[in-house]
Amino acid sequence: MKFCSVCSSEVKQRIPHGDNRLRFVCTTCETIHYENPKMVVGCLPEWQDKVLLCKRAIEPQYGKWTLPAGFMENAETTEQGALRETWEEAGARVEISHLFTLYNLPYISQVYLMFRAKLLDLNFSAGEESLEVRLFSEDEIPWDEIAFLTIEKTLRQYFEDRRKGHFEFHIGDVERRVK
Amino acid sequence: MKFCSVCSSEVKQRIPHGDNRLRFVCTTCETIHYENPKMVVGCLPEWQDKVLLCKRAIEPQYGKWTLPAGFMENAETTEQGALRETWEEAGARVEISHLFTLYNLPYISQVYLMFRAKLLDLNFSAGEESLEVRLFSEDEIPWDEIAFLTIEKTLRQYFEDRRKGHFEFHIGDVERRVK
Numbered sequence: 001m002k003f004c005s006v007c008s009s010e011v012k013q014r015i016p017h018g019d020n021r022l023r024f025v026c027t028t029c030e031t032i033h034y035e036n037p038k039m040v041v042g043c044l045p046e047w048q049d050k051v052l053l054c055k056r057a058i059e060p061q062y063g064k065w066t067l068p069a070g071f072m073e074n075a076e077t078t079e080q081g082a083l084r085e086t087w088e089e090a091g092a093r094v095e096i097s098h099l100f101t102l103y104n105l106p107y108i109s110q111v112y113l114m115f116r117a118k119l120l121d122l123n124f125s126a127g128e129e130s131l132e133v134r135l136f137s138e139d140e141i142p143w144d145e146i147a148f149l150t151i152e153k154t155l156r157q158y159f160e161d162r163r164k165g166h167f168e169f170h171i172g173d174v175e176r177r178v179k
Numbered sequence: 180m181k182f183c184s185v186c187s188s189e190v191k192q193r194i195p196h197g198d199n200r201l202r203f204v205c206t207t208c209e210t211i212h213y214e215n216p217k218m219v220v221g222c223l224p225e226w227q228d229k230v231l232l233c234k235r236a237i238e239p240q241y242g243k244w245t246l247p248a249g250f251m252e253n254a255e256t257t258e259q260g261a262l263r264e265t266w267e268e269a270g271a272r273v274e275i276s277h278l279f280t281l282y283n284l285p286y287i288s289q290v291y292l293m294f295r296a297k298l299l300d301l302n303f304s305a306g307e308e309s310l311e312v313r314l315f316s317e318d319e320i321p322w323d324e325i326a327f328l329t330i331e332k333t334l335r336q337y338f339e340d341r342r343k344g345h346f347e348f349h350i351g352d353v354e355r356r357v358k
């Protein structure tokens with residue numbers, strides 16, 4: 001950030017009065033431009049013993065598999081965002097059952113919220129950001145081709161809970177992926 | 180938003196290629212300036228049968244009571260943010276036990292995440308944003324003087340769960356407060 005979005009003057013980093021962190025502050029109109037973490041919301045769509053994954057048609061991780069998820073938008077709820085992303089990326093209609101995982105990714109200032117959801121029918125199809133959408137049973141999951149560590153952790157937790165016969169809400173932190 | 184924070188040119192609202200929403204886009208460098216919901220993170224600090232509330236020393240809702248909570252910052256986890264706010268506003272050291280409530284406030288593009296937490300000692304004291312900090316038993320809670328509906332709902336849910344002898348994670352939406 002170099003310029004003020006309100007008045008176009010230069011911004012400088014300083015600690016505002018009563019604050020304890022460096023912020024971008026306008027040198028003319030004094031507007032403080034806060035920057036905050038973003039939420040990524042998505043679904044883990046279930047159909048019988050299978051789950052639905054999308055093959056990414058965009059970078060990063062083009063060609064890798066993921067659950068439908070994306071940045072939450074203003075004026076929506078976490079659930080609405082998760083449903084919207086599931087529709088946009090997988091053309092899939094689902095009914096959300098529970099919040100399943102919350103993962104903190106502090107190194108990129110993101111929080112992932114993934115919901116368990118029942119797929120309502122099999123009329124899904126790849127959206128613009130997907131090359132392919134299909135159902136996978138546990139032993140078909142392409143573990144080496146999962147796009148993001150948060151998604152891999154959510155899937156592993158899902159199958160672990162399923163084996164236990166009891167789904168819980170899980171919260172955790174994810175560190176930078178080292179491969 | 181009127182100007183580009185990257186190059187200071189004017190921004191105009193338009194739907195970028197491959198997108199389906201109006202965004203602020205720079206008329207010169209084409210940077211898309213996304214706007215996303217913010218997270219508010221905080222704690223419900225418990226001590227025996229009492230909970231800790233803060234009397235606000237700032238607007239909005241100056242003089243009203245609330246739980247320690249505030250905007251999550253970049254590079255921290257939700258739990259770190261909740262601990263930081265509890266320290267800053269109440270001078271209180273706590274240990275987080277569970278995520279207790281998630282409330283969507285789509286009309287102001289916010290998501291509240293409130294954690295149950297054990298107060299570790301009684302050496303708390305009002306921070307700069309609080310006039311007073313004290314413990315309340317259920318029958319002492321100043322229900323007519325609670326600053327925010329999300330906080331009131333979190334407190335009511337807490338005492339309801341406590342009566343049932345079983346705390347659960349709760350997710351819900353909060354509409355604009357009508358008083």
Ligand SMILES: [Zn+2]
Pocket residue numbers: 004005006007008009026027028029030031
């Ligand atoms: Zn300015």
Ligand SMILES: [Zn+2]
Pocket residue numbers: 183184185186187188205206207208209210
């Ligand atoms: Zn620009």
